[in-house]
Amino acid sequence: MPSEWDSHTALTATGDGLLGAELDPGWVVGGGVNGGYLLGVVGRAVAETIPAKPHPLSVSAYYLSAARPGPAQVSTRLLREGGSVTTVSAELAQEGATRIAVLATYGDLGALPDDVATTAEPPAIPPLEECVPGSLAPEETRRVAPLMERFDLRFDPACVGWAVGEPSGRGHIQAWFRMADGHDVDPVGLLMVCDALPPVTFDLGRPGWAPTLELTVHVRAVPAPGWLRVSHRTRNVAGGMFEEDCEVWDSAGRLVAQSRQLAMQPRA
Template sequence: MSEFDDATALTAHSDGTYSATLSDDWSIGDAVNGGLLMSLAAKAVSDAAADHHPHPLTFSAVFLSPGAPGAATVAPTVLRTGRSMSTAEVVVSQDGTERLRALVTMGDVSAQAEPIRKQTPMPVFAPIEECIAADNAPPSLAQAGLLKRFDLLMDPETVGWAMGQPSGDGEMRAWIRFADGHEADPVALLTFLDALPPVAFDLGAQGWVPTIEFTGYVRAVPAPGPLAVRLRTSTVTGNLLEEDAEIWDSTGRLVAQSRQLASARFPA
């Protein structure tokens, strides 16, 4: 069993809820990664929804409080089941405090994957052998449990922020896969959409950058191999910015995309 399987393991209960354990191994600072919470929620919905609707197609969430290591309850409510899709609400909570509330649409992503009528082409990434490993990240990040779960290689053109020289372009690019070699599936793509350092760092932001709202789409089952992720932002007002993520698999196919609104702290 992979580290990701362990982290998203669920125990079903007769009342329709599930219990899980959030691990510090998936934390940044004191908070468990929001992407892991989303994958955990999607996995519970997949179990509760129709058998022929195994994959998250859309995931729209508000983050109400940071997840912490320890026991968690996942409560999905199936709102509608159709022939090709099911829709559910799901709440992740700890000790009665809601961490995440989301609406999820489930289906068979493979049934919607062809033909490709239009897709965003994969941009140019530096070759993997020229990229910078997360081991070389600033100590505050390199010691985070989350980064140890991934083989993360940053494109050197977008890593100046880690050396105190943010470009101001608001873009990051990286190759990523699970450190234990586990291949990503559609549920895991939700974690990968939120796995990179915040793009706000490339604008000089400091400290924690919490997600306020997230909307993600899974577009295909990824082919085996490393994933290419691009983060971008175009609008920053006050302390709020949007972060757009796109993921391509090893064949160059776009397999997931998202937009989130986040809050960042910038130097005065």
């Protein structure tokens, strides 16, 4: 049986060089469909376009307009095919309007050198049983953000004061993550994971929907099975915008994805 993620990112050839998608209402948050989910749909389309290099390495997306649940179309264009990497541009459109424009470099993570050397340290999140389940969110919040039903999130208690009106002011949210149906995340799924947690501005006392302007994700390895650790931080809120830096670590203690997002300050 396919996972929920596979079903919700499924694509069909439409016969006109496009791939058709059905954006699922379960990924809505605030005023539109979650940007990480949209990037995952486009990421799946690129992977299907170049099956010999199925893994995203670097993906940058510009969000031009909010997407809604329902039919959408993805177009891809091969820009350069090299020996180890291929670069593709892609767009997801809906009702004649481009929702996101993407530039992506893909390869085969399994064929890359195994030469990891990093000074980065995994986020120190307490054990699962000491963390706060996302399922405890108020019914009103879950109604506005059905996206939360897609995941099993266990928040670090030190980073969840915003949920009870006591944000830390540090601009930091981190949690254990897995899909609600228990299936393991693949490299394309990491594009979504980097945008799965609540906006980090919640921890600054600024709740609400934060529309994404641009999101760049670097995928570094195929994640090992099991829970992921996801950490979001921001250091600067200015000009009505903020940056959100994300790290995703797998169950083997490896840094498997990094991202930076530029978003508008939250809207009520």
